[in-house]
Amino acid sequence: MGEVTLYHWEPNANSGKPMLALMEKGVKFDSHYIDMLNFDQHKPEYLAINPQGTIPAMTHRAGSLGSRVLVESTAIMEYVNAEFDGPDLMPGTAQDHWRIRWWMKFMDQWLAPSFSMFGWKFFVGPNALAAHGQDKIEAQIAQIPLPERQLAWRKAVFGLFSEAEMAESGRRISVGIRMLEDELTKREWLASDQYSLADVNGFNLAYAMPLSQPHLANDEVTPNIMRWLRAIYRRPATRECWKLGRTPMASRVAILEQDYIPPRDESEGITSGVR
Amino acid sequence: MAMILYHGEPNGPSLAVLAALGESGLDVECRRIDLLAGERHTLAGVTEPLARDMGVEGEGPVLVAGGEAMTESVFIAQFLDESGSNTLQPKDAYAHWQMLMWCRRITERCAPAAAFLGCKASAQPVLAGMDDGAFAALSATIASEDLRTRWGAVRAGTFPDEQVADSVTKVTDAAKMVEDQLADGRDWLMGDLTIADFETYGWLAGMVDLVPDAFAGKDRVSGWLARVAARPSVQSALALASVPNPQSSWAPGPEINRWG
Numbered sequence A: 001m002g003e004v005t006l007y008h009w010e011p012n013a014n015s016g017k018p019m020l021a022l023m024e025k026g027v028k029f030d031s032h033y034i035d036m037l038n039f040d041q042h043k044p045e046y047l048a049i050n051p052q053g054t055i056p057a058m059t060h061r062a063g064s065l066g067s068r069v070l071v072e073s074t075a076i077m078e079y080v081n082a083e084f085d086g087p088d089l090m091p092g093t094a095q096d097h098w099r100i101r102w103w104m105k106f107m108d109q110w111l112a113p114s115f116s117m118f119g120w121k122f123f124v125g126p127n128a129l130a131a132h133g134q135d136k137i138e139a140q141i142a143q144i145p146l147p148e149r150q151l152a153w154r155k156a157v158f159g160l161f162s163e164a165e166m167a168e169s170g171r172r173i174s175v176g177i178r179m180l181e182d183e184l185t186k187r188e189w190l191a192s193d194q195y196s197l198a199d200v201n202g203f204n205l206a207y208a209m210p211l212s213q214p215h216l217a218n219d220e221v222t223p224n225i226m227r228w229l230r231a232i233y234r235r236p237a238t239r240e241c242w243k244l245g246r247t248p249m250a251s252r253v254a255i256l257e258q259d260y261i262p263p264r265d266e267s268e269g270i271t272s273g274v275r
Numbered sequence B: 001m002a003m004i005l006y007h008g009e010p011n012g013p014s015l016a017v018l019a020a021l022g023e024s025g026l027d028v029e030c031r032r033i034d035l036l037a038g039e040r041h042t043l044a045g046v047t048e049p050l051a052r053d054m055g056v057e058g059e060g061p062v063l064v065a066g067g068e069a070m071t072e073s074v075f076i077a078q079f080l081d082e083s084g085s086n087t088l089q090p091k092d093a094y095a096h097w098q099m100l101m102w103c104r105r106i107t108e109r110c111a112p113a114a115a116f117l118g119c120k121a122s123a124q125p126v127l128a129g130m131d132d133g134a135f136a137a138l139s140a141t142i143a144s145e146d147l148r149t150r151w152g153a154v155r156a157g158t159f160p161d162e163q164v165a166d167s168v169t170k171v172t173d174a175a176k177m178v179e180d181q182l183a184d185g186r187d188w189l190m191g192d193l194t195i196a197d198f199e200t201y202g203w204l205a206g207m208v209d210l211v212p213d214a215f216a217g218k219d220r221v222s223g224w225l226a227r228v229a230a231r232p233s234v235q236s237a238l239a240l241a242s243v244p245n246p247q248s249s250w251a252p253g254p255e256i257n258r259w260g
Helices: A011-024 A073-083 A094-131 A134-142 A149-158 A163-187 A195-205 A223-233 A236-242 A265-275 B011-022 B048-053 B073-083 B093-128 B132-140 B143-156 B163-183 B196-203 B219-229 B233-240
Strands: A005-006 A030-033 A057-061 A067-071 B002-006 B029-032 B062-065 B068-070
Touching: A005 A011, A005 A094, A005 B196, A011 A073, A011 A094, A011 A195, A030 B073, A057 A073, A067 A073, A067 B002, A073 A134, A094 A134, A094 A149, A094 A163, A094 A195, A094 A223, A094 B048, A094 B068, A094 B073, A134 A149, A163 A223, A163 B048, A163 B143, A195 A223, A223 B068, A223 B093, B002 B011, B011 B073, B011 B093, B029 B196, B048 B068, B062 B073, B068 B073, B073 B093, B073 B196, B093 B163, B093 B196, B093 B233, B132 B143, B196 B219, B219 B233
Parallel strands: A005 A030, B002 B029
Antiparallel strands: A005 A057, A057 A067, B002 B062, B062 B068
16 A cells, blocks of 8 residues: 555546645555545544545555645645645735636635535436445435434435525526636636646546536637637546546546537537547 | 734734734734624725635635735734734644644634624624615625625524524633643633634633633633733733623624534
8 A cells, every 4th residue: 555545536526626736746655546426524434534524535654754634636636736746726926826726725615515506416317326326325325323413414415405496507607607707708727827636626527617618618608618618628647547437427528629629519518529 | 014904893813812902012003993884894995805705714804905905813823923922822832732722612613603603692683673775775785695694693682592502612622621721720721822822712711601601610711711801912902992782792603613
């Protein structure tokens, strides 16, 4: 076993952040895939490592300093950047650092939960049901110790969000996409003039956006978002990172492999774009 | 680069940033604004308002640097520390991660609860006392729709019992977290004095009167509150108050997590 072990699910959203940060830094790590929809994260062997049962988690055997356990994707990324050699992913001035942190918090707390609600309702939840069946999932949810976590999981897997919740998430997605486009009109990367953790974070949040929100994110309406996603998609670290995925979720996003995609019918939706 | 720190009464995130500024040794002009009059939303000289308009923290302080409005108290404190004496953040990456994780537990769980209870106690009567036209004009200056909704809820006195109970629980959890953290006899939360002390103090100090049971019998918390309050940086910040008890000044804060 190497120095660094990352416990992660698919290379997207929260799991994808430290995966891509480690790849960009060139840090060798043992990849430990946690099948979230098989509820691996609630099994005793994982709870022994991260008692919170959240994904991702990272362990780092730092010589005489002992073994460190780290959780929370954005905080893990900041640790990875500070602890290991490699390209500086917190570049620029102190004000740039502030901007990188500001965008990461905004995405983590305000924007991502809204994307997540849509993702679970239309994509992850139905996929989970198709793969595992309702009875098995119900039984596994019943094993979760905290009642409020059970409720959150039921809501997520079975798409039990109220109309008001979905409408508010939809509003935030629309506002957030406009904010990203405006910011990427000002500079090449999201929060500073060089590639940073904010881009790593943002890509993992937003790469599927042209597929899931084709009316809001496309070459006509958000050319700078498309330019930015394509640039990150093509980075060697991203390619390596996506090899660690096991489901169709992070296979090939055709729309990011071409320089320009002409307007398309919205009804094609997410399934036709991901192969 | 000329910078101006716009802050509310020295409480909550404004107090945390003022204290960090005091520790940084930087000379930054400070201007007190009336948060409950909406002054934060009409600042002069802001050419990049995004972070002021869309920040998660709500009515926190705004540091204007080169026309860019900088928000989120922990990150402003980090910026001031990095620009100044660089003493308020652990140098070791793991200790730094621990400080960040601590601050996130405060900003994501304790802060929404404290702002909710604080607004219920002190901001609600102020906003309810405004006439409709004045409040409508103030609301119109708030860019973020969800922040505007939180202002409206405070004015309307919408404080559901279950959210009050949940907020009391979260404040109580934060006080217990501090008590447990100090169990080994340390003076400061992370060992050395850090941003975590000021961020935590800012949100908790005003809760002693509002949620007394959360602090009852917690001697280590009491001692720590007194130590933070005695810092010259905190004393200087408190001297900027325009009211006798700034710890009872609150304005709409972060939202309570939508996923529960």
